[in-house]
Amino acid sequence: MKATINKTHKLHVKTGDTVKVIAGNERGKTGRIVSVNTSASKVIVEGLNRVTKHNKPSAKSPNGGITQKEAYIHASNVMLIENGQATRTGKKNNAEGKLQRYSKKSGELI
Template sequence: MKQTLEKSHKIHVKTGDTVKVIAGNEKGKAGRIVSVLTKSNKVIVEGLNMVTKHNKPTAKTPNGGITQKEAPIHASNVMLVEGSQVVRTGKKTNAEGKLQRYSKKSGELV
């Protein structure tokens, strides 16, 4: 039997970054990244791409109910916000040889 190894992707944004959505239903909106899903190349942005989840009644929640939660957005559909502008990011090595992100627009480290 052949094993399928899932490859984790390098993503240009990190948890805590402020990003702007550039495609999809939430286009133009900005928010902070709550989590990054590297296996599926997606990010969860705080308060954006909300979906409705119907919960069955359980012992913990006897009435069940309907809740709202954030759904993942593909990483290619978000761009990093620096100041008031959206920027592309690149990676370059610093003096110690460690990779760091930088803004391709201003050239400064992010």
């Protein structure tokens, strides 16, 4: 039997970053990242990509119902917003020699 290895990928965005969606149904909209799934390279953006979830009645919620929640968006479809503009990011060493993200548009560290 083949062993599966869970690989995590370094992403250009983190939880709490403000991003702009550049592809998909929510293109052009901005929001704040609520959570990041590094193994699938996906993010959840607050208030965007909302889907309808049908909940079956159970002991906890005897009525069941229909709820709305945010779904994942692939990380390649979002772009970081820095100083009000969408920017690509790169990584370089800062003054202490620690690897840090920087804006390719302005050149300053994020």
